[in-house]
Amino acid sequence: MxxxxxxxxxxxxxxxxTSKPVAAxxxxxxxxxxxxxSGQLPMVDGALPATGKVGASVSPEDAQRFARQCVLNSLAAARTAIGSLDRIxxxxxxxxxxASDPSFTxxxxxxxxxxxxxxxxxxxxGQHARSAVGVAVLPLDAPVEIEFVFEFA
Structure with a gap:
């Protein structure tokens, strides 16, 4: 291990x-x-746990949990690219x-x-630079999508 x-x-x-890409x-x-x-959706076993807009059909707390899943999915993608996560x-x-309801900030x-x-x-x-952006809609109507940049040796 x-x-x-x-x-x-x-x-x-x-x-x-690693999740299979949904496009090219x-x-x-x-x-x-x-x-x-690439942007990581909060896929679990090949499916989104929820769809919709944060602040409307998706609670901020659920969206925060989905953001954590995006981390795990990004680590899977990174592992595929560099062979071992210990290299990060x-x-x-x-x-x-x-993906935000218009009133959600x-x-x-x-x-x-x-x-x-x-x-x-x-x-x-694990401390990093960051942007957090509200958008009208994401692929597959996902509530959250996150992309990452890791340094490795």
Whole structure:
């Protein structure tokens, strides 16, 4: 068991298999010592746990939980690209998109679900630059989509 897998197990989490792309793209690519993930939806066993807009049919608390699932899915994509999650040395950037009801303004709190989990997993190396953006709609009517940039050795 890798060091990161042991940390995830300690947190009661498991990295799933890499989700199959829903269009014409790769789940992750590397350039130099960075791995860029495609936008990760909160897929669980190949399906979205919920659809709709945050602040309307999806609660902010559920959306925050879905943001955590996006982290696990991003780690699966990164593992596919670089072979081992133990190679990740830093979380560089997180860009979160939240399908939002027009009156909803809590996008940063939703994406905190991902940011806080990354810090739980990676400690100080999990601190990162970030954007949290509200959008009208996401693929498959997902409530949350997040892309990640990891540094690796």
């Amino acid at each position: 890798s060091q990161l897998d042991a940390r995830l197990a300690e947190l009661g989490l498991e990295v799933p298999a 793209y790769l789940p992750a690519v590397t350039s130099g010592n960075l791995v860029y993930t 040395t830093r979380v560089v950037k997180v860009v979160g998109f939240v 809590g996008q940063p709190a939703v994406i905190n679900g991902a940011s806080e989990l990354l810090q739980e997993i990676f400690g100080e190396a």
